[in-house]
């Protein structure tokens with residue numbers, strides 16, 4: 001595994017639409033492993049492939065319950081809404097409130113190519129929506145309701 005270089009706001013790759021994965025080969029598996037390692041190194045709860053410069057529909061998430069690797073994730077159901085604070089590894093030192101569904105169901109392929117469905121509420125729902133948005137070039141600042149002063153949080 002290797003830590004990959006993060007892409008930051010202003011990099012045009014973050015605004016592009018990622019392509020579906022058609023074949024889960026060793027390159028994709030290495031990408032997933034590297035993304036997990038890069039996420040941990042940067043203390044994130046999720047990471048999308050464009051954030052490491054790869055325009056493929058691949059995300060990883062760990063909300064403290066172990067890593068989940070999702071290929072071609074797609075939201076198939078959502079319910080309710082809640083507003084919570086968000087940040088992004090690609091947008092350092094910025095945080096803000098965003099409205100997300102309280103519950104989502106996401107269809108995806110695991111690294112063995114098996115179709116799976118994950119249901120997330122609260123933090124997991126937020127993470128899934130945030131990372132899937134990255135695959136369509138959408139950043140949380142596009143949906144931000146109110147910016148949170150991050151310096152104040154550190155006092």
Ligand code: ZN
Nearest residue numbers: 087088089090
């Ligand atoms: Zn992000």
